Amino acid sequence: MLSLDFLITSLIVVLIPGSGVILTISTALVAGKRASLFTAIGCTAGIVPHLLASVLGLSAILHTSALAFQGLAFQGLKHAGVAYLLYLAYATWRDRSAFAVDTSAPAASAGGLVLKACLLNILNPKLTIFFLAFLPQFISHDGPSPAMQMLGLSGVFMAMTFAVFVVYGLLANLFRKTVIESPQVQNWLRRSFAASFAALGLNLAFAQH
Template identity: 35%
Template sequence: MIPIEVLTGFFTVTVLLALVPGPDNIFVLTQSAVSGRMAGLAVTLGLCTGLIFHTTAVALGVSAIFQASELAFTLVKALGVGYLLYLAWGAFRAKPLPLKQGNAGQSSLLPLYRRGVIMNITNPKIAIFFLSFFPQFIDPAHGPLVPQFLQLGAVFICSTILVFGSVAFAAGSIGDRLSKSITAQKVMNRIASVVFVGMALKLAAATR
């Protein structure tokens, strides 16, 4: 069991990392502004589900494959880039919603959740980040390593939900006002498209 003071320090660091502007929190922000706070929360939960995958992979040592194999890293990266470009094209072509349906309905939350999951899982940089970051807070003297990895993963997910959820609520409040304007919806969709393209380019340029 990891000591509480270590977990507290880890939580503080992960909150600060989540606050740093990056592809994931910008994605949550734009989706919340475009489709409302519930859409942002759905994406956040999707991203955190992906974090469960990465945490498990790191705990079992699978992520070491991405660090050791250029081919595996490149294949997963190519899938991620392709998916982001697909989302960019979809956002660019999206038509403004009727004014009474500015926010994402219940039926549209599942695709947003799934989008967050896929985006997170197809980013090999996250797996490698976990592999290099988590061991700094793990000590064999505290017991078996796998449970420690899982503990840190749970804390990381909690901090992500806290920060990204706050971003979703804040951006969603702005989006609720903007969604009443057809022109604003068009602009937000174009912005979302640009964000996706930027994320794809950043991922494409990523190296191990």
């Protein structure tokens, strides 16, 4: 059931910087607040497959069967997520013109931004684990069906995710002019973002579950 504990815990989880936050902030610095908005939409949409897996009971199956949990499907998703994070690290490191403002260059398409961000969260098996370990704690046996409660709580979590990511993007956009005018800051941020994506990828690669 929706409670203050659920809202506070969800907010803490959403505020913790992860791959989605890093992508949203870097996009805001590179392409502005409009682009960061579409990135936030994509990151939020990427939660849906993990949510559906939890609601349909697939997460419970994975949790109760160690063999299934370590099965090919989970490992495949995990390896794809690692590869995608390392690709983002490599692309960010190599993109020397990432923070340059060029009014003649075509802006990134909304669909492309959403897809890139959506893939980032779809290829994150830890989200399924999160829904498995987190949401069931707030399911009431005396309330509506567990599936409906899961959908309701997940909807609140997704709305909170979107709102927080939008705020991250807007805050990053405030510093965009300063970043663009300083080559030193650009290089430092580019390397920091690349290192962050690489670290997240390696952390996922060596995660036990």
